[in-house]
Structures are given as structure tokens and as C-alpha cells.
Amino acid sequence: xxxxxxxxxxxxxxxxxxxxxxxATDGKITGLLGPNGAGKSTTLRMLYTVLxxxxxxxxxxxxxxxxxxxxxxxxxxxxxxxxxxxxxxxARENIRYFGRLHGxxxxxxxxxxxxxxxxxxxxxxxDRKTKGFSQGQKTKVALARALVHEPSNVILDxxxxxxxxxxxxxxxxxxxxxxxxxxxxLFSSHVMQEVAAICDEIVIVANGQVAAHGTPxxxxxxxxxEDLEEVFVAAIGSVGGSPS
Amino acid sequence: MTPxxxxxxxxxxxxxxxxxxxxxxxxxxxxxxxxMFVGIMTLTLSRALTGTEKPLELPVLNADAAPGLIAFLExxxxxxxxxxxxxxxxxxxxRTGELDLALVIPDDFGAQLRAGQxxxxxVVADQSSSQAGPRADRASGLVNAWxxxxxxxxxxxxxxxxxxxxxxxxxxxxxxxxxxRSALILGMLTYFILFAMLMGGMYLAIDSTAGExxxxxxxxxLTLPVSRGELITGKIAASCLYMLLSLAGSLVAxxxxxxxxxxxxxxxxxxxxxxxxxxxxxxxxxxxxxxxxLMTVVASFTKSYKEAQTYMTFVLLLPTIPIIIAAVLTxxxxxxxxxxxxxxxxLLVTELIKNEPIEPLWVALSAGSxxxxxxxLALLAVRLYRREGLLI
Numbered sequence: 001x002x003x004x005x006x007x008x009x010x011x012x013x014x015x016x017x018x019x020x021x022x023x024a025t026d027g028k029i030t031g032l033l034g035p036n037g038a039g040k041s042t043t044l045r046m047l048y049t050v051l052x053x054x055x056x057x058x059x060x061x062x063x064x065x066x067x068x069x070x071x072x073x074x075x076x077x078x079x080x081x082x083x084x085x086x087x088x089x090x091a092r093e094n095i096r097y098f099g100r101l102h103g104x105x106x107x108x109x110x111x112x113x114x115x116x117x118x119x120x121x122x123x124x125x126x127d128r129k130t131k132g133f134s135q136g137q138k139t140k141v142a143l144a145r146a147l148v149h150e151p152s153n154v155i156l157d158x159x160x161x162x163x164x165x166x167x168x169x170x171x172x173x174x175x176x177x178x179x180x181x182x183x184x185x186l187f188s189s190h191v192m193q194e195v196a197a198i199c200d201e202i203v204i205v206a207n208g209q210v211a212a213h214g215t216p217x218x219x220x221x222x223x224x225x226e227d228l229e230e231v232f233v234a235a236i237g238s239v240g241g242s243p244s
Numbered sequence: 245m246t247p248x249x250x251x252x253x254x255x256x257x258x259x260x261x262x263x264x265x266x267x268x269x270x271x272x273x274x275x276x277x278x279x280m281f282v283g284i285m286t287l288t289l290s291r292a293l294t295g296t297e298k299p300l301e302l303p304v305l306n307a308d309a310a311p312g313l314i315a316f317l318e319x320x321x322x323x324x325x326x327x328x329x330x331x332x333x334x335x336x337x338x339r340t341g342e343l344d345l346a347l348v349i350p351d352d353f354g355a356q357l358r359a360g361q362x363x364x365x366x367v368v369a370d371q372s373s374s375q376a377g378p379r380a381d382r383a384s385g386l387v388n389a390w391x392x393x394x395x396x397x398x399x400x401x402x403x404x405x406x407x408x409x410x411x412x413x414x415x416x417x418x419x420x421x422x423x424x425r426s427a428l429i430l431g432m433l434t435y436f437i438l439f440a441m442l443m444g445g446m447y448l449a450i451d452s453t454a455g456e457x458x459x460x461x462x463x464x465x466l467t468l469p470v471s472r473g474e475l476i477t478g479k480i481a482a483s484c485l486y487m488l489l490s491l492a493g494s495l496v497a498x499x500x501x502x503x504x505x506x507x508x509x510x511x512x513x514x515x516x517x518x519x520x521x522x523x524x525x526x527x528x529x530x531x532x533x534x535x536x537x538l539m540t541v542v543a544s545f546t547k548s549y550k551e552a553q554t555y556m557t558f559v560l561l562l563p564t565i566p567i568i569i570a571a572v573l574t575x576x577x578x579x580x581x582x583x584x585x586x587x588x589x590x591l592l593v594t595e596l597i598k599n600e601p602i603e604p605l606w607v608a609l610s611a612g613s614x615x616x617x618x619x620x621l622a623l624l625a626v627r628l629y630r631r632e633g634l635l636i
Contacts, residue, residue, distance in 0.1 A: 045463075048467045049466075049467075050463060050466050050467065050632075051632055052632065070469045070470070070471060071469070073467055073468060073469040074469035076467065078464070078467035079464070080460075080463040080464055080467065082460045083460055083461070083463065083464045084459035084460030084461040084464075085459075085461060086255075086259055086459075086461060087459070088259045088260075088262040088263050089255075089258075089259055089262075093258075097251065097255050098464075098468065100247070100251040101248055101251055101252075101465075101468045101469075101470050102468060102469065103247065103469075105247075129262075142464065145464065146464070146467075
């Protein structure tokens, strides 16, 4: 369960996030949708505590991110945008390293790493150094790394970026499986169709604030548009942003 | 040591061990110093040695006119040969470089000598040449020595003790010990060793900070339930270990290399055996923390691997500054100087090479002050890694 209450963040003169609140519940997929530069990444970065908000609070499973960042992070599996791997370690070693830092060890660690290798279907290249991996292979390993400790909350920042059709489908399937397992999944995207295909809840962000939120059906109704893409455009327009 | 610290530490060790660039610099930096050092030293020493031992080749004009002088010179290990036809052609030959040295004796040498007049003999050489200069000095010295002999004989012939015209005797007494003399030359190797040590950990320090940021692996790392302090201290510790390995390698390489130097021929002994390198290792070791922490601090300001590499060059030069200042001011080791990192290590190890007794208190002061500065820098690195600007 992830709750964000009125996040705001500025970098110098740029107000990256003005006012973002959202709730992502367990067993549901929440999509953070918005054009490039809308403040999606900054919001997620504040959630996984790499950045501190100027104002506003957030909690993960009830743990406040400001007062107990380490505790909040331990309930979280995060895949930052453009996450890189260690090129001189094998895929399996990359996953194992994160598992260890999550406090796993011994048989438990080995089993979890093996499960991740199976789940993400990376057995074929699991023992190769990740130098020279394709974008799809890299994303799979990065995702395995983020999920190795079985987090109850998963944050994915533009996970489908740079993936081909097949890899995107596989990723979607994985996200749906996480939801079925009762996880709270929050992911960002600037592609409407992607969000529409799997999300239970959509939060549309533009200009650093929430333009609209609700289930896909509720949003269609509110903006009187059948096509979600039109809903997207209308919502963004309502806060003075432009879809890019 | 927390589990996270250990995990980061061992991962950095393993990962960098597989990185050819890091491994090469850790393995070859220790060799670079000894090879260069021995090369330069062998050249310098062989020059210094050959200067006095080799016969002096001396072309002479009118050698027949001064048989006594020539006999004396031949006795003093001078190879006499004939030079040119007259004074002008001999000087021209030296000017053009055909000869680099010549002795010109006037035709009427014997007559003038018998008449008791001072005879002008000329040593012709291009003094700006590093080869000819010292040889010309040697030739003049020998000709003068013969002149002094003749003078003494003349005085004796007139019943005067030759010492009358020699009111002073100046003697230089050298109190340096053989190992002390070598310390002068070997003193500069402390910097080579510090350099090798810093090089050994440099790429790890860059890779684990600026490199990690550039690859985009830092942000995922920061989403883990581990404090940034544990992450960064694990990285600094890994860098320290690489530096200590390079330090050990460098000391051993120097020990082997110095065995090849003909230092004994100059009346020096090479005091650089296991009795020196083992204590030297422990004297240098605390500096690894200063090096690794400083590099991590510097790397935290840089945006890329390349940029970090540029700044590291300055870090590599930093330990020379106190050593150079000390050399220029010819500072002798004192208790206060033991508080200056790099300088205290330099002074202590130089004493060690000179085979002088070392005060345990000084070693403790050197280690203590160096470690204190190292810890302060490590804490600064931790602070810098807590900054948000790190990722933006």
C-alpha cells in the first residue's frame, strides 16, 4: 500500500512536482500516466527516497518515507528509469548482490535468485557477464534484481522503455501476475495504451500536478470520451499542459 | 562491520578484479616505479663510475716538445694521441666537434721552461658539452699537478721547503654512512611507492562512484534498505585493500630491483631488504585511507568516469607537495612533521633506509594523524553521498 499526500519538489527555478497525491492499494495496478517532464519520475524518486520532497508526505505500508527511509525501502522493490547493471558481474551475481543487500543469505538467497531466474526466463544468459546485454535482457535482470526480496510494493519507472513488442508483452504479463499475488504495483508510463491495458487505477499527471484519477471506466465517463487517449488529452489540457 | 558493508566490500573487490583496467593499474603501477628508477639510476651510476675509471683520451699538439709532461699524463691513465698541425686547426677541430678535447703545447715549451718562465698550455674544449666539460677539468687538473711537481722541485733546488708556499691544507671530512649516502638517492623512491599505492586503488575509487553513476546502477542501489554510509564506506574499504596490495607489490618490486643497482661501487649500501620493507609497509599503510577517501570525495563531484579520471591526476600529485617542500627546505625529521601525511611517511621510511633508529612515538604520531585525516575525509565522503545532487 502506497500513499502519497501532496508531494511538491522544485529544482532551482523549475517546479518539477507541484501537488501530487495518490493512493495505490494492494492487489491492484496503479498507472502513473503523463507526458514527458510531467513529474512522474520525480514523484517516484521521492517515493523510493532517493530524493526528499520539499513538502508533502508519503508512506509505504504505513511507514513514513521521511522518518524511516530504510524501513520504507525494505518494503519496496524499485526499478528506476534506465537502471544500469554491473557489467563485470553475471546476471545471477547482479541479482544476488541486491538480494544480499536486502539481508537475504544462504539457501533462502539461492532459492530466491533461482526463482527470479525462472520467473523472468533469464536462465539462458544468467551466468554470462551483463556487458553487451540487449536492452530487453538488461531490463529483465534489473527487474529480477528489484523483486528478489519479494517486496509487497513494486515501483516501476517507465519499465517498457526500449523494449520490443515481445518483451513488452512479457513484462505486462509479469505485472499482472504480481497483482494476482496481491502486490501493490505502481508504474509510470507516457503511453496511454499500455496503461489502459492493465491498470486498475490511473493517475494522470501533467505540469507537476494530478489532472485526473480513477478507474479507466470512471475516467471515460467523467470526460465523456470512449477512447482513453482522448481522456488523456482532455485531462492534460484541463491543467494547461500539452501531451507530447 | 555490518553485513551490508561486507557485501559492498566483497562485490567491489570481485567486480574490479574482473575489470582489466583496474587490475592492470593495480598490478603494473608497482612495477612502473622500480623499472624507471633502476633505469635512471643505472645510467647515472655508470656515468659517475666511468668518469674516473676510464682512461682519458687526450689529443695533444706538439707532444714531442714536452716529454716530461706527457710521461706524467700517461702515468695518470691518459691516452695521448696526436692532434692536428697547428693551434688554429686544433681549435677549429674542437669547435666543429671533430675533437671534443685537445691539449695545445707551444713549440718552444722546453725553452720557456728552462728559462723559468710560466709556459702557457691550453686545454681546448666546448665547456657547454656535458661530456667534454668534466674531461677538460680532469685534463687541466692533471696538467696543473705536473706543474706543481715542477714548482716543488725548483724550490727544493734552491734549498726551500716546498710546504712554504702551501700555508693551508683543506680537507673535507664526509660523515655520512654508506646507507646514508644511498638514502639521498633512494629518498625519491618514497614518492614512487606512494604513487603506485594510489594508482592501485584509483580505478576502483572512480568506478565504484562516478562510474556507477554514469552506468545508472547507483540509483537502483540507493533504493535498497541500506544506509548510504554503509555503501560508501564499503567502497572506500575496497579501494583501500587494492591500494595496500599495490603497496606490497611496489615494495617487493623495489627490493628486487635495487638488488641490481651497483650502489656498492659508489661506497653505498642498498639497505632495502625485508628488514626495511616490512616496517615500511606498516608506515605507508595508513595513507591508503587518506588516498581512497580523498578520491571518493573528489569523484563525488564529477559527473562521469572521464571527468573523475582528470581530477584524479591531481590527487596523485598531491602527496608530492609536502615531499618536495621538505626536499627544498632540507627539513630534518621532527616530531611536528610527523603530523603531516605523506611527509611523515617519507621521512620515516627515509630514516629506515638510512638504517637510523626510529622513534615508536613518531610512527604512532604519523599513523594516528594520517588515519585521523583519512577518517575525516571518509566522513566527508559519506556526507557528500547523502546529498541529493549526487543523482541529478
